[in-house]
Amino acid sequence: MTINSTLDSIRESFGRVVYTHKTHQKMIDHLNSRAYWIKMSNIVALVLTTGGTLTPIFDMIPFKTSLIAFTSAFALGVAVYQLSFDPALEIEAHRKCAKQLWIIREQYINLIADIKDARLTNDQVRDQRDALVAQLAHVYQEAPDTNTKAYKAAQKALKVNEEMTFSSKEIDQFLPTYLRETK
Numbered sequence: 001m002t003i004n005s006t007l008d009s010i011r012e013s014f015g016r017v018v019y020t021h022k023t024h025q026k027m028i029d030h031l032n033s034r035a036y037w038i039k040m041s042n043i044v045a046l047v048l049t050t051g052g053t054l055t056p057i058f059d060m061i062p063f064k065t066s067l068i069a070f071t072s073a074f075a076l077g078v079a080v081y082q083l084s085f086d087p088a089l090e091i092e093a094h095r096k097c098a099k100q101l102w103i104i105r106e107q108y109i110n111l112i113a114d115i116k117d118a119r120l121t122n123d124q125v126r127d128q129r130d131a132l133v134a135q136l137a138h139v140y141q142e143a144p145d146t147n148t149k150a151y152k153a154a155q156k157a158l159k160v161n162e163e164m165t166f167s168s169k170e171i172d173q174f175l176p177t178y179l180r181e182t183k
Helices: 004-058 062-084 087-116 122-142 148-159 168-174
Strands: none
Touching: 004 062, 004 087, 004 122, 004 148, 087 122
């Protein structure tokens, strides 16, 4: 049974899924960080505004009034931003997509293993490949957009930090002694 080109195609799809999955994970990290700093900015602005509103009662210096007006406007701007662009909804959309991609990624790994073990006929391989492509099409159609920053972070995570790879020794540490490859 020779299915080299089909296996190559499946491996290529697997690689794209790995990158897309990791990109969505990095997008979640980026959005969580942004949401944190927006909340902190809002808190600081509200503290300054609240503290500043008490100051004019005791001291009517024009500069302080301008500062109070500025911090009030900033606090309002942050609040409007939070209401307009809800990061929590965006984070949840990326999280849902990443979970769906994780399942498909694992199915690709198992399909590649089955092909290498010659457990499937050519028709079964093609059927499973086509089913995975259909699943991916559905996930990608519903997926939120990512950005270049998230992709570059995913690229670094996968290529430099090797976040998707394990040595045999690392895997053996997770397994009971009797299932380990290296004893």
